[in-house]
Amino acid sequence: MNEFVEAPAAPKETTRQEESLKHRLIGTSVPRTEDERLLRGDGRFTDDVQFAHQLEMAVGRCPFPHARILSIDVSRALELEGVKHVLTGEQVREQSAPLTVLRPVPGAPQLPYYALAQDKATYEGQPVVSVVAVSRALAEDAIELIEIEYEPLPHVSDAIAALEEGAPLLHPQSLASNLLASNGDRAGEPEARIEAADVVLRSRMRIGRVTPLPMETRGVVAVWRPGARELSIHTSTQVPHLVRKQLAESLRIGEECIRVSASDVGGGFGMKLGVYPEDVLASLHAMALRRPVKWIEDRMEHFRASTHGRESIHDYCLAADAEGRFVAMTNTYTTDIGGWNSPFGSSQLSSVIFTGPYRVADAAVERRVAMTNKTPVGAYRGYGQPEVNFALEVLVDRLARKLGKDPLALRELNMLRPEDLPWTVPSGAVYDSGDYLRTLRMAAEAVDYAAHRASPRVPRPDGRILGIGLSSFVERTGYASARFLANRGSKFGAHESVTLRANRSGTIDLYTGVSSIGQSSETAFAQICAEVLGVDFDAVRVHSGDTASSPLNTGAFASRTLIAAAGALREAALPFRDKTLRLGAWALGIAPEEAVIEGYEVRHRDDADKRVPLSDVFSRAILGQGIPHDETPGLETTAHFEPPSAAFSFGTAAAVVAVDPETGEFSVERFVMVHDCGVAVNPMIVEGQVRGALVQGLGAALGEELRYDAVTGQLLSGSMLDYAVPRAADVPPIELLHTEVPSPVTTFGVRGVGEVGTIPPGAAIANALCDALADYGVEFSALPITPESVWRALQAARESTQGAAA
Amino acid sequence: MTLNENEITLTLNGESVRAWAPSRMHAADFLRQRLGRTGTHVGCEQGVCGMCTVMVDGQAVKSCLMLAAQLDGAEVRTVESLAEENGDLNALQQAFKRHHGLQCGFCTPGFLMLATSLAARGEPMSREQIRDEISGVLCRCTGYEGIVRAVEEYLQLQQNEGQVVEVEA
Ligand code: FES
Ligand code: FES
Numbered sequence: 001m002n003e004f005v006e007a008p009a010a011p012k013e014t015t016r017q018e019e020s021l022k023h024r025l026i027g028t029s030v031p032r033t034e035d036e037r038l039l040r041g042d043g044r045f046t047d048d049v050q051f052a053h054q055l056e057m058a059v060g061r062c063p064f065p066h067a068r069i070l071s072i073d074v075s076r077a078l079e080l081e082g083v084k085h086v087l088t089g090e091q092v093r094e095q096s097a098p099l100t101v102l103r104p105v106p107g108a109p110q111l112p113y114y115a116l117a118q119d120k121a122t123y124e125g126q127p128v129v130s131v132v133a134v135s136r137a138l139a140e141d142a143i144e145l146i147e148i149e150y151e152p153l154p155h156v157s158d159a160i161a162a163l164e165e166g167a168p169l170l171h172p173q174s175l176a177s178n179l180l181a182s183n184g185d186r187a188g189e190p191e192a193r194i195e196a197a198d199v200v201l202r203s204r205m206r207i208g209r210v211t212p213l214p215m216e217t218r219g220v221v222a223v224w225r226p227g228a229r230e231l232s233i234h235t236s237t238q239v240p241h242l243v244r245k246q247l248a249e250s251l252r253i254g255e256e257c258i259r260v261s262a263s264d265v266g267g268g269f270g271m272k273l274g275v276y277p278e279d280v281l282a283s284l285h286a287m288a289l290r291r292p293v294k295w296i297e298d299r300m301e302h303f304r305a306s307t308h309g310r311e312s313i314h315d316y317c318l319a320a321d322a323e324g325r326f327v328a329m330t331n332t333y334t335t336d337i338g339g340w341n342s343p344f345g346s347s348q349l350s351s352v353i354f355t356g357p358y359r360v361a362d363a364a365v366e367r368r369v370a371m372t373n374k375t376p377v378g379a380y381r382g383y384g385q386p387e388v389n390f391a392l393e394v395l396v397d398r399l400a401r402k403l404g405k406d407p408l409a410l411r412e413l414n415m416l417r418p419e420d421l422p423w424t425v426p427s428g429a430v431y432d433s434g435d436y437l438r439t440l441r442m443a444a445e446a447v448d449y450a451a452h453r454a455s456p457r458v459p460r461p462d463g464r465i466l467g468i469g470l471s472s473f474v475e476r477t478g479y480a481s482a483r484f485l486a487n488r489g490s491k492f493g494a495h496e497s498v499t500l501r502a503n504r505s506g507t508i509d510l511y512t513g514v515s516s517i518g519q520s521s522e523t524a525f526a527q528i529c530a531e532v533l534g535v536d537f538d539a540v541r542v543h544s545g546d547t548a549s550s551p552l553n554t555g556a557f558a559s560r561t562l563i564a565a566a567g568a569l570r571e572a573a574l575p576f577r578d579k580t581l582r583l584g585a586w587a588l589g590i591a592p593e594e595a596v597i598e599g600y601e602v603r604h605r606d607d608a609d610k611r612v613p614l615s616d617v618f619s620r621a622i623l624g625q626g627i628p629h630d631e632t633p634g635l636e637t638t639a640h641f642e643p644p645s646a647a648f649s650f651g652t653a654a655a656v657v658a659v660d661p662e663t664g665e666f667s668v669e670r671f672v673m674v675h676d677c678g679v680a681v682n683p684m685i686v687e688g689q690v691r692g693a694l695v696q697g698l699g700a701a702l703g704e705e706l707r708y709d710a711v712t713g714q715l716l717s718g719s720m721l722d723y724a725v726p727r728a729a730d731v732p733p734i735e736l737l738h739t740e741v742p743s744p745v746t747t748f749g750v751r752g753v754g755e756v757g758t759i760p761p762g763a764a765i766a767n768a769l770c771d772a773l774a775d776y777g778v779e780f781s782a783l784p785i786t787p788e789s790v791w792r793a794l795q796a797a798r799e800s801t802q803g804a805a806a
Numbered sequence: 807m808t809l810n811e812n813e814i815t816l817t818l819n820g821e822s823v824r825a826w827a828p829s830r831m832h833a834a835d836f837l838r839q840r841l842g843r844t845g846t847h848v849g850c851e852q853g854v855c856g857m858c859t860v861m862v863d864g865q866a867v868k869s870c871l872m873l874a875a876q877l878d879g880a881e882v883r884t885v886e887s888l889a890e891e892n893g894d895l896n897a898l899q900q901a902f903k904r905h906h907g908l909q910c911g912f913c914t915p916g917f918l919m920l921a922t923s924l925a926a927r928g929e930p931m932s933r934e935q936i937r938d939e940i941s942g943v944l945c946r947c948t949g950y951e952g953i954v955r956a957v958e959e960y961l962q963l964q965q966n967e968g969q970v971v972e973v974e975a
Contacts, residue, residue, distance in 0.1 A: 031903055038911025039899040041845015041885035045912065048844040137830065215849050215857055215912040215946050266847070266912030267946050299850040518910030518947045688906045691949035720854035727941035728950040757949075 025531040026748060029684035032523040033542065034516055043264040046219035046236045051292035054221070055084055057282055058139035059295070060129040060146055061304065062121035065339075065373035065713030066155035066168065069120060069148065072129060077142040082134040085285050086142070089116040089128065095284055100249045102242060102274050103345035105369050106489040108181035109174045113340040115250070115280035120153065122170045123339030123375050124715055125304025127277045132285045132293055155373035155713040159336035160313060162372045170339060170371045180337060180369040185351055187426040188362030190319075193328035197319035201399055205391035206782040207762075208705040209311035209336070212380045212696075213725055216266020217297035218306055220279050222286035229253075231283055233260045238268040239555030241513045242492055244547050246275035246343065251283055261546040262515035269696070270379030271307055272517070273555075274343025278305070303718035307343070308706055309380025311336040312350070314391035324403050326414045328362040329355055331388065335377070337369050342378035349384030349476055352427045356392050357436040357474045357650060358414040363426050373713055381693055382758035385475055386700070390783055393471040393763035397770060398779065406453060407767065408444050411472055412437060431474060431648045432745045439674040440472055442737055443652040446672045457774055464658035464666070467772025471760035475649040477677075477752025478563035495642040496564030497551040500529065500576045502635035504622060506600050506615030507539045508576075513553035514561055515545030519754055520685040521561055527681055528566055528748070532573035533580070534597035535614070551638050561754075562681065567641030567747040576637045583635075584617045586628050647743040647751040651675035653760035657768040661776060664791030668732035668765060671698070675736070678743040678751035686753050687736060693757025694734055699726045701762040703784050777801065814878045818843070819887035827874035834858035836874035837884060845885040845915045849944070856943030859916035860884050866923035868942075885915035888922070897963055898922060901956035909947035916943040921957045925964040933958060 037043055062069075074086045098112045112118065117128045129146050133139035154168040161167055162178040170178055194200055221234040231253070237243050240260040248255040265272065278295050286293040297305060314333040320326050331354045337346050346369045354365045400407040415436050416423055423431040444450070452468050459465050478494075499511040510529055514521050526540040533540075543549060554564070577597060584602025585595040588610050596605050602617055604610035620626040624633030653673045659666035673694060680686040703724055707716045717723045742749025766780040769790060777797045782789070811826040818841060827836045832851070837843045837860065849857035851870045858870040861883040888896050895903065898921055908914045920943055924931070931939065936957050937950070945953060 032906070034911065035903045035908060036895070038908055038914050039885075039895055039902055039918070040889055041843070041915050043845075043911050045844075045847070047838070047848070137828070213946055214910070215855060215944065216847070216910070217849070264912075265910065267910040269946070299852065299855075516910075520909065684906050688909055688948060688952060691951050692909060692947045693949075695949035696946070720850045720852050725944060725946065727944060728937040728954060729941040731937075731950055734949070734951070 023531060025527045025537060026681050027679065027683070029682055030523060030527055030537055032520050033526060034520060034522050038264070045216055045264050045266050046221065046234055047296045049221050049234045051221065051223060054292040054294055055132045055134060055289065056136040056139055057130055057132045057285055057293050057295040058136060058143050059127045059278060059281065059301070060131070060143040060148070061301070062117060062124060062126045062128050062150070064121070064150055064152045065124050065157065066153040067121055067150040068153055069117060069128065070151055071149045073147040074129065076145040077131060080138065080142050080145060082138045083131060083142045084134070085132040085289050087116060087130045087281060087284060089114060089118045092116040092284065093118060096250050096280055097252055098250070099275055099277065099280065099343060100246050100491070101341045101345045102246070102343060102491050104341065104489045104491070105181035105346050106183055108341070108369070111171055111174050111341055115277040123373055124713070125301070125375055126339060127281065130281045130285065132289065157372050157374055157708045157710070157713045159311065159334050159370040159372055162370045163334065163368065170373065178371040180341065180371055182366060182368040184364065184366035185426040185428070186364035190328040190330050190362040190364045193362045194317060194319040194330070197327050198322040199399065199402060200317065200319045201395055201402065202317045203395055203398070203781055205314045205316060205394065207310050207312050207387040207390055208783050209377070210309050210380070210700045210704045211303065211706055211723065212269035212271040212309055214267030214269055214271060217299060217302045218272065218276060218278065219296040220282045221292060221294045222282040223292045224286040224290060226290060229257045231258045231287070233258065233279070233283065235260060235262055235279060236265050236272055237262045238265065238272045238515060238517050239274060240515055240545050240547050241553055242555055243275050243279065247279060247283060250275065250280045259548045261548070263545060265515050265517040268517045269381045270309070270383060273379045276343060299720055300718070303723070304375055304715060307378030308338065308375050309377060310387055310700065311377060312387045314388065316391050316395050318395050318399055320399060324399065324405050324410045324413055326358055326360045329360050330364045331391070332366040332368070334368045334370050336372050336374065338372055338374045338376035340376050342376035344379045347379065347384035350388040352425065352429045352476050353385055353474055354388045354392065355425055356389070357416055357472050359416050359420060365426060374708060381696060382755045385755070386697060386758045386762060389471060389473050389759045390762040390766070394766050394780060397469070397767045401774070407470055408440070408449060411440055411470065415440065415472070429476060430645060432645065432743050434648065434650045434676060434741050435739065436472065436474070436650050438739060439650060439652040439676060440470070442674045443470060443654040443672050446674070446735065446737060447654045447656055447670060449654070457772065459661070460658070463662070464660050465772040467657050467659065467768040467770070469655045469657070469764045469767025469769070469771055470652060471763035471767065472652040473650065473759045475756050475759060476646050477649050478643055478646045492554050493642070494564065495554060495640045496561065496568045497553045497638065497640040498525070498565065498568045498572050499551050499638040500572050500636065502618035502621055504615060504619045506613055506618055507541055508533070508535065510540050510542045511550045512542065512544050512565070513547065513550035514555065514565065519561065519689065520682065521565070524562055524681050524685060525565060525569060528569045529573050532570055533577050536599050539600060551640065562750055563643055563647055563746050563752055564641055566750055567643060568639045570747050571639035571641050572637045576635065579635055580617055583621055583627050583631065584612055587612045587617060587620065587626065643746055645745040647678060647746050649675065649677050649751045649753065649756050651756065653764045655761070655764035655768040657765060657772060659769055659772045659790060661773060661794065664787045664794055666769065666787060666790060668698070670735065671732050671761070672735045672737065673757065673760070674738065675756055676739045676741055676751070677753040677756070678746065679740060679749040681748070681750060689753045690736055690757045691734060693755055694761060695726050695731055697758040697761035698732070700758070701765050701783055701785060703786055705784050812875045814874060816877045816879065817881045819883055829875065831874045833869035833872040833874050833877050836877065837869060843884045843886055847912055847915060849912070856916045856920070857913060859919045859943055861919050861923055864923070864926060866920045883919065885918055888918060898960045901960045905952040905955040905959070907948065907952035907956040913943060913945040917945070917953055921960060924957070925961055928964070928968055930965055931961055936961070
């Protein structure tokens, strides 16, 4: 248990030069560089940044899900001693432009989402006024003194209801309905195949609304130096360069005037992906006051003001022949984007992987983005993939039951084989390579699936029945080319970049725009850089997340960082290495071909006595002294790299549950995850990423849910006391197994790994419960699944059998 | 200092300090903002997340639930006190590093202080007990496995060292 088992190497599918090399650092569990500061309390999170004469901001928020703002009277707040500045919607409209969206849905209008609500607010928690004072407490007191007259409007909180005729309209000036946009992909003739199929299953599957809930909330410190025309922003973000772009757009100033830095970020999980209203507000206040302004989101605000995740409804249709061969698949799904377009935009990965790891050529998918009077939904780890995996994999088991087949056998029958790959799915995306079937078999073996199937479903002495559920998946990691993104309306690129700079100490500064959000990029980047250069791991110092020092990049999301950065690191390190060798060889009086870099030295390949320290070589380069005449001074390289394609991770999870058929109480007794992320740069980090994401996936499967009151439209589970994230004692035993099929489309064969764990838990657990309760005819069509929902499913099953008997 | 601020004298990480805080300021903000010990974090101010866990008079407490004024006369330990005098990470910190018990590191100070107080009890603990005992601090990144392994190893080490001392005495 709990071991990160190295499976026997899979057949190599590429002949990349890198793979023939024996790696020194790539593939080893180097301890993390980040830990040294974080373990000492020396991290620098946004709230740790403090300036002289700093002021603090508080934000007044709409308490209703939908309300017209009739009047705002700030006079009493301004009279309070210590209050420095107040902003209302009117001033914000004069001084800034609406927030832009990084990934607008093609065909959707740009909504006028200003940093403060204009004539009306469309979600509970939308900022309406902001106040800056000498302390946060005083700013909050001032908010209390502002009189705002609201006229509550009819609201809609259900995404399906929002799209019905007669629903209250959120943005009538921009949209004739609450449908922000819809778009689809298709291949073949799914409708005709469904018509002709032997079995057709249709089901509506609901995935609940959750919150990514990083332990560090959002925060921003804005400093404006008018004479220098420099706005300096410290913020907790995954994408400093994209925040800079979006801030420039909203503040209507040039990007050159803005510096964004994110030092340590206390978790993001997709939620810290782009500009938020408070970033614009703090900037406007700072620019008006010429004093530093800090805003730190409190947790109650966080539940309403930071983007939520997941909520979507999938109407699936799965058609098969009598043997169980899938002949067609369609999925029309509705994602709930909330009251405004979030800074990142609606998920579209459900459309990319809705056919899962299966061979089905005739398939169609349609995405509908619905607006409701709730907090905007943004990116969250997996972003569309856990949702669609739950819907599809639950349906696969349902088909197995309908046909009287073993769910494992049904998956085996339909799964893409290595020789089927590369495989193009309806969206045009291409599954690169992999052995999906192998992960399925490994997962089944790990939980002794065959023995379980052969034994009868009888309760154990404790009254509980055991069940095993499988969930197989393919995960898109990274992005295909910028060209692909352009077709999907994206306002960011697909590349990553890095700058390497030699310094006189004989070490290398590595600059990246990727901020440190817990994904260990500092460690992994240094590993790759040191590997290519031949220097010690400790010789590389990573400086991350500052737009003033790093080359323009994209950022840490979509499991793309390492995929793209690995290429950039290699492209920057190779010329850096070559120049180091040329200068070192010159110093030694040998030919560059005879020189090698080792540790902190350049030396002769065969003669250890001929050696020169890197500090010497780098000093020569920096001074321009003691170098060949045809060399330019300096030793600094920058590379931008765009992967030729996205890499697809894959795997299978198996859950073992024990459920009480009377009460619905259940527990997950084992959870096995077999996963392939290609070449693991640092297996320890990979294990940490997979485990962490699995626990988030388990949390969302087993209880996390942001519920809204159907009548009042108010958020019911909007505090840490009401929203239960997994604690250490709640986590079931998790076993990780992995295979390693190198991706042919990425540098070093890596595939992304940050999000995968969120994908399979929901379906694996639902399928395990259905397996245990097979004799009761229980079905699940919604996440989360709690003992109460199991009990209800049991009641429903009993009633329907009684109804049938009567 | 303004009129409605209270004077507070305490021992912080072995050093005697005197500072002022408004009556309604909680202890976590006081440690961070008035005493500059920003290793102690704030995640909810509701007593749920445990990010603000510090040791007060030998006990792990959630400092967001205490008022600054309650620290008057107390002996307080924060994460900044853990490393060895020569600057090395202490055994607990090393165990966290070795077992990958942190990713973003925001929760780490809370877990370190909680584990330090658990070790002070000097009782052996099973993995299950450790999981229960550390459930007052949340981590959204790691899935807890590395944290549990690190705490288990550290407690065992403390146990062994304790036994050695007893035998010698
Ligand atoms: S900040 Fe104290 S428990 Fe969350
Ligand atoms: S390491 Fe990020 S919350 Fe624990």
